[in-house]
Each structure stands twice: as structure tokens, then as C-alpha cells.
Amino acid sequence: MSNQDDTQSEDQIDEVQYDPSSGKYDIYECVDCDNVVLVVGSDDPPMSCHDRPMERVTDPDISIKPPDVKQVLLQAFGLPKAGLDICLCVIGEGPLSANEVAAELDYDRSTVTRYLNTLVDLGLLRQSQLNREGGGVVNVYHSIDLEWMRRETLIGFYVWAGEAASLIEDANMTQREYLEANTGGEIPDVFWESKSEE
């Protein structure tokens, strides 16, 4: 078999198989308009649009790649791998010094401090300043309420996903307008380049 076949086979494996029965999430569409909604966690009460229950989408045709959590966090929240490593490093641990974290992750101490502050800016850690016994202050970083974090990261991701969906919809509309104005014509590369610049 050719390499092309192998690549195609790997691509097919590396796809999300949407399973509406999994209960992880549901996608509904309105039968009267183009409203499409994502529901995570519950469909009670059932989603409705135009005073009618929306229909559950069961068979998307488009090929969907599985998300990589590191890429998702980087794209949606600007949280790079180092920040994620720090988050994962401290889960379940007692107090750790910044030096210990740096040594464990093989990062510079200054990198750890920088990403701790990034995590504070993102709202994923809280920072307190305590008095040092010999004078001066000590920065302490502690996790926020886990339920609050769950809500904020989920809503934050939905905002990001909404923005992404708007971009896709905008591209679809522009594409439609272009094709209507240029019957039978191919969409030139310059079209996509202009979308990425916006």
C-alpha cells in the first residue's frame, strides 16, 4: 500500500466520532431556522426554538479532528504548556516552593514566577502576599474555588467557541456572496488570506 493510503487511514482514525448517546454533550438544531446550539451537561428542559423542540443532530458529515487539551488551553486562554505544567504539577500537592516547582519541571525559576502571574491574570490562581518573618513579603499562589473555576473555564471556552463559530459563519456567508457574484468561479486563495488577516 502507498504512503498516501497509510496517511488517509491514520486520518480516518484520528477523527471525532460524535456519539449523541454518550451524554457528554448534545447538539441541537432548529427545524425552522439556522439556529444550532451546543448543550453540555443537561438537556432538561429540552432546547426549543420557534416554540418547538429543537432536533438533536445525530450525524454530522464533516470530518472533525479530536481536540488536544494543550492546544485548546493555548488557543482559548493563551495558556501555554508551561502554565499547564505548573497547574498539573501542583494538583494534590501540599505547599511547594517556586524552586521545587522549577526543579521538578526543569524550568527556570523566573519562568515559573512569570507563569504563576499569568495564571493569576487568567483567574486560575489567586495570589496573596504574606509577611516574611525576617522582613519583606512572600507571594503565595493558591487555587480558586474549583466549582467557580469549572464554571469560568467552561463559559470562557464557550465565549471563545462562539467567536470561532462567528468567524466560520462569517466566512461561509462571504463565500456564498462571492460565489453568487462570480457564478461558477473558484474561490481564489486571496479570499482565505483576507479572512486570516481580519
Added chain:
Amino acid sequence: MDQLATKSDADRRETTTKTVLATSLDTDEATIESHVDGLEDCELAKTYRDGSVRITITGEELLALDTDNIVIVDSM
């Protein structure tokens, strides 16, 4: 650290011993020593030459935050 705070005091410089801590926590002294070393790295405990140990001002302030999820102490 709760046990250390209970059995020592930063303001009055009252100390305790690792033996007392090991007994109250029903563990061995090596385990206590390892934990105390970790707290000391975070400036949350102070060990004296005679082996006695106490919580620091920083440690007491940390407990006063009353947060369950302390993560990183950066004393830069």
C-alpha cells in the same frame, strides 16, 4: 502544618519537637522531617540547631487565609 501551628507559636517563639509531631500524627520522625523540610523551603517553618521546630509568621498568616488549596510559595 496545622499540627505544627497548634504545638508552636511564631510570636512567642514557642517551639515543639519532631518527636511530638510524629506522635500526634501517628507517623515516624523521618516523615515529619521530610514535611518540615518542605515547609522550611517555603519559609513556613523554622528549625533550630537543637532540632526544635516552630511555625513562622508566614506560616501562621498562610493558615489564616483558610484556604484548602495552597499551591506555591514564591519568596523571591
